[in-house]
Amino acid sequence: MKRLFAFVIVVGALATGAASAHAQVKVVATTEDLAAITREVGGDKVSVEALARGYQDPHFVEAKPSFILKLHSAQLLVAVGRELEIGWLPPLILQSRNAAIQPGGRGYLDASRTVRILDIPTGQVTRAMGDVHPQGNPHYWLDPANGRRIAQALQQKLSELSPADAAYFAQRYADFDKRLADAEKRWDAIMAPYKGTKIVTYHRSWPNFAERFGLDVIGYVEPKPGIPPSPGHTLELMKEMKRQNVKIIAVEPYFDLKTPNAVARDTGAIVLVLSPSVGGVKEASTYIALFDYNINLLVSAIKQTGGGK
Numbered sequence: 001m002k003r004l005f006a007f008v009i010v011v012g013a014l015a016t017g018a019a020s021a022h023a024q025v026k027v028v029a030t031t032e033d034l035a036a037i038t039r040e041v042g043g044d045k046v047s048v049e050a051l052a053r054g055y056q057d058p059h060f061v062e063a064k065p066s067f068i069l070k071l072h073s074a075q076l077l078v079a080v081g082r083e084l085e086i087g088w089l090p091p092l093i094l095q096s097r098n099a100a101i102q103p104g105g106r107g108y109l110d111a112s113r114t115v116r117i118l119d120i121p122t123g124q125v126t127r128a129m130g131d132v133h134p135q136g137n138p139h140y141w142l143d144p145a146n147g148r149r150i151a152q153a154l155q156q157k158l159s160e161l162s163p164a165d166a167a168y169f170a171q172r173y174a175d176f177d178k179r180l181a182d183a184e185k186r187w188d189a190i191m192a193p194y195k196g197t198k199i200v201t202y203h204r205s206w207p208n209f210a211e212r213f214g215l216d217v218i219g220y221v222e223p224k225p226g227i228p229p230s231p232g233h234t235l236e237l238m239k240e241m242k243r244q245n246v247k248i249i250a251v252e253p254y255f256d257l258k259t260p261n262a263v264a265r266d267t268g269a270i271v272l273v274l275s276p277s278v279g280g281v282k283e284a285s286t287y288i289a290l291f292d293y294n295i296n297l298l299v300s301a302i303k304q305t306g307g308g309k
Helices: 001-019 030-044 066-073 089-096 144-161 161-192 207-213 231-244 258-267 287-304
Strands: 025-029 046-050 076-079 108-110 198-201 216-220 248-251 270-271
Touching: 025 030, 030 046, 030 144, 030 161, 030 287, 066 089, 076 144, 108 144, 144 161, 144 207, 161 207, 161 287, 198 231, 207 216, 207 248, 216 231, 231 258, 248 258, 248 287, 258 270, 270 287
Parallel strands: 025 046, 025 076, 076 108, 198 216, 198 248, 248 270
Antiparallel strands: none
């Protein structure tokens, strides 16, 4: 593996030299969501690659040697932060031998620094609590207001890296901001009749989405974050869903549907495979399309179950 990494670095050095005269800012984003927002702001003045695919669990991504090559030649690395990528990204950054994208470097952007973070633990965090993030829930991009904040941070960072294109990035941001604001009005109108709808989710991916659109998450298929469902917890969840008449179970595309389907059969609920990331399904090809897809699917299911409250 060391020989492979060394080979990648040598090839990467050659790639860097070849790309130095290119006008585009070379950006690597850890997720498709960050890549999508970068494209909105950067337009044709940037080239963007995402490491994690939208259908993958971003907590657990295979650290491929090809990622090191991408990082070695990157001028900007955009990360989710809040320890979402802690299991796979730090060794890749180190092996990249790229000083600019090391945490704290000019070419490193932690997208979580300017957004609103939920679920920040107040007491001591222990392993017994499951996969709890000490710095708060890292799925913050599922609130469009945070998407706007990420775009603002990217506009500033890209302007620092390519000052000649600052006006272009400002115009791109303004266009994205307007389209996002128009979309928010549409989403709010669609969701208004269903505020307070109670749902269950598999993982704690949705607090920002739920808060923004007025959903009430009453429980989780996982007994604790990152812990597979147990028979005892599943039975308790079924009882609580029946007690509160919960008819929606939202599941991320990378989790096994066996337990959610069993819960749905027992409670009369519908299992919805929502996309927590751009690219999770082909319809969610952009940041705005991600919300269009999830909201339309959710509202259709709520109507099917008779309102959901």
